[in-house]
Amino acid sequence: MEIFDQNSFTIFLMLAALAYVLLSTFLQKKFGKSERLMEINKELNAISKKIGEASKRKDTKEMDELMKKQGPMLSEMMSLQMRMLPITLGLFIPLIMLLTAIEPYTSDDFKVALYDDGLLAHCDAVANDLIYSGCFILNSTQKGAWVVSAEAFINNGSVAQNSTALYVQGGKPSDVYLVSKQHGILEMVLGTKAVSISPYADRQEYSLGQAVSLHAKVSEQVDAASATVNNGTFYFVDLPFALPILNIQRLVGATGFFILASFVFSILISIFRGALKKANVKLPSLAFGKGKPPEQNPPEQNPPAQ
Known part of the structure; x- marks a missing residue:
């Protein structure tokens, strides 16, 4: 919720x-x-x-x-x-x-597992060719631009992320923002070879109910890859x-x-x-214990009448 x-x-x-x-x-x-x-x-x-x-x-x-x-x-x-x-x-x-x-609008996002095993059930053509693949059906009723974010993992840690757009009965590139994270700060400091991932689909324009064959090419061998599909719903502000x-x-x-x-x-x-x-107007500031307010002397009292 x-x-x-x-x-x-x-x-x-x-x-x-x-x-x-x-x-x-x-x-x-x-x-x-x-x-x-x-x-x-x-x-x-x-x-x-x-x-x-x-x-x-x-x-x-x-x-x-x-x-x-x-x-x-x-x-x-x-x-x-x-x-x-x-x-x-x-x-x-x-x-x-x-x-x-x-x-x-993130609760309806769903994940698609990607495989490099050459199985038709996973829409993968050739095993061990560094192209990870997966399939899903456009079951949503949401039309327009969808974003698919692919991610590669080594030792359970994310090493690369990249996105691509699908257009379901409408939408245009300016409707979405595609995130890419190919080089981590740690990899740059350590001088290790960075991994890149490039997702793409069998086509760009789809109709509701069609099957999508998703692929992600990685530059180096990784332990796993997956994709997150935003279901065509996301938060945005049009200026x-x-x-x-x-x-x-x-x-x-x-x-x-x-x-x-x-x-x-x-x-x-x-x-x-x-x-x-x-205008020489001063805003009140908070002292936060730095100083004490000036002490005020009690008013003088007249001695009681004799």
Whole structure:
């Protein structure tokens, strides 16, 4: 049973993004000294401007003095940035894992086992040719773009993942987002040979009720392979306009919309705080035990009348 539908999950993502921006901003300010980082940026910009002016005057002595000031500030800036990174990632990664876990339209996904045994029952033509195969029937009534995600395993661990799309009586490539994970960070660090997997079907366009013959070619021998079919249902948000540079109008999955919402809220909060600063309006801040409120003396009492 799913907790959210399309609209309620979108609202939940927006609230989660707002909470994430506010909390991360507060933690960065309290523990990461984000205000000091802003001060350093301003000072570095001023120094860079002075270095440019001194360079035009060919004043080598002043340039050397300014660059001596610049060095320690750059080191401090990098130190502060590294200090804020665990705060940001410590919030972002668990939150993304939670949002992905409760994302709607995943309960009807189903798995297809893939084999490289040459059996007709598994739709595999040749055994041990590094092409894993499997079959399934399009029993759903869902039309449009479907996503099939193939995964390869060695020692029960995932070593490669890639996706392909099927179009069931409609749909187009821009309707879906295909995930590919061919090179793991651990493999890159250890220098081991990475495994790749390339899924494909016997055709791209299908009708409801037809059989799908699915194949996945791997670059190296693996212990097992399987595929997950999303049944043509998935969470997405269609934006009113395409994102600049990326040229993407449909965001598929919780992660993309959450990142976009966090970015927008971050900009809006910065504008709001800037406007308050110009108007000399100070927002109340939480002390969190750093100091005590000033003690107030009790009002003086007149001595009792004799």
